[in-house]
Amino acid sequence: MRRYFREISVAAALILLLGVLAVLGPAFFQIHPLLSLLAREAPELVVTCGIAFVIVSRQIDISVGAQFGVCSVVAGVLAASGWPLFGVLVAAIGTGLVLGALNGLLVAGLRLPSIVVTLATMVIWREGLRWKRQGQFVNLPDGMQWLGQTQTRGQIVIIVAALILLGVLIWAMKYLAAGRFVYAVGSDAEAARLAGIRPQLTTFIVFAFAGVLTGLASMMNILQSPQVDPKSGSGLELKAIAAAVVGGVAISGGRGNLIGPFLGLLLLACIGPALTHLHIEAYWEKAIQGAIILLAVMAEGWRSRK
């Protein structure tokens, strides 16, 4: 019970919010808006998982938003030039892999601080993208949106895919040796090394894997609209970090799981629509999200002081 204090409290907050909505704004629970909300959040969930891995290994990656943008545009351009869907998917994931591996190389290979490295790569990718596209959208071919299915079916496919991935990652993090390596390196890299784990290699793989997940997420995102916005993914890194932190992933590394971030993301994502249904001005969304992040870390601070 105490071990899952954070997950339970985030879940309680989420249930409370849903309860209030059920009484005051039952329209929130209509199936189609709810599906749209979940489908919109599915790519963010996948990115959040990658970020959670990175934070557990005691690093940080603030370039995922920019990576997301690059992957989206690469996938969009290839799709527009007639590549088959599977090829586009592989290309998006491959692009993510390359971008993530580059971060990993700089952090693990040259031992540079990850916050500065990813700050730099974020600016490089984002500005490079702006230069290449000049803000132009990429038009996707017909039949690409929702995989050529109806909207509802497409949404369900995307949501289910994200949830399956989440389940696999939760399992892998808990029961696979590779998953435990990430915790070991994050809680004490030197001890991990003495135990026979290669911390630098682990760090590299974690960054590369976060890139892969980002590439996959970008693909899940572009399936939802007829166009690709070159600005897509702006601010995604902070949203994902916020969800992970609210979900109890310790920024000091070595602690946390993926259930917490999943619940954290749901909580943060429900605020915006909830405000609309409770007839509160939507402009408060960001302020409330910020307050929730602060509350979550304050709760953690109080708990650790006891």
Place this chain on the structure above:
Amino acid sequence: MKTPSSKSLSAIRRLLVRHETVLLVVLIAEWVYFNSVGRHFGSLDNTYDILRHSVEIGLLALVMTPIILTGGIDLSVGSLLGLCAICFGKLWRDAGLSVPVAILCTLCIGTAAGSLNGALITRLRLPPLIVTLGTYSLFRGLAEAITHGVDTFTHFPSWFLFLGQERFAGVPAQAPIFFIAVIAIWLMVHRTVLGRSFRAIGFSPEGALYAGIPVRLRLMQVYALAGLFSAVAAIIYTARLGQAKADAGTGYELFAITAVVLGGTSIFGGSGSVHGTLLGIAAIGVLNNGLVHAQWPREMAGVVTGILLLLALTASTLPKMLTGLRSRRHTAATKPQTQSVT
């Protein structure tokens, strides 16, 4: 084993690979290149233009230096700039305060907001990265909530706009404020006990505490100061553009951090300098302006800044890595069973 000549050689090498020296060379190279390519780049007017556009990010980078020296970070300065700009506009237009009173209130609001960061970090012992990530959302969110996302404040009195757009004694009117800030921060960091204690905290908070440094108070002060500087930057921003809106200063925190790190301050705290930060600000400012004069795409500035940042970082860790490799080889020779700890 070490002869005097090798010692002095390593001293020279140390001076050469010092961030400030490398950065100065980069800055001069930038200047020479843009001066040869752009027609009006080297003119005094353009130099003032660079200065004018660097002041707001410059103020944030200045105050970010002591923060990063303590091993902290403040992601909320850009958002706070936006919030302060909105508060200033609101106080002046809707609350009917005169501009000087509104400025004073805004400075108080900024300091209070900075103190909120400080209080959360020191009282609850939370990591600054997370606290300021939260206030990053909170401050920007409040600015959007106050303006409903659309409201902007314009038609400020012309004497106020003078501060941001005109010349005072031949230099841009905001330049004197910036120079006062530079001197104040430089003195604080390099010539006072305060500056020493920031370094001590960054080097080892626990050690600093045992050495009798009031760690919490110092951290509180430095984050409150960041709030104050964000407010000053907000006033100057508003005066320069003649407009206060909720998205003012978006992304400025990243440029400020970039300038500080580019200037050689260790992101882990404990070492760094204000003059390094100044060079960092200048390098970014010259790049942004020069690329336009050289008729390169504007976005190249971001790309080049990012690459510069990576190169500067690599350059700064290279000596450490080389000594690390050497000591590893050394220990490997003496004790073949264990690897050295780097």
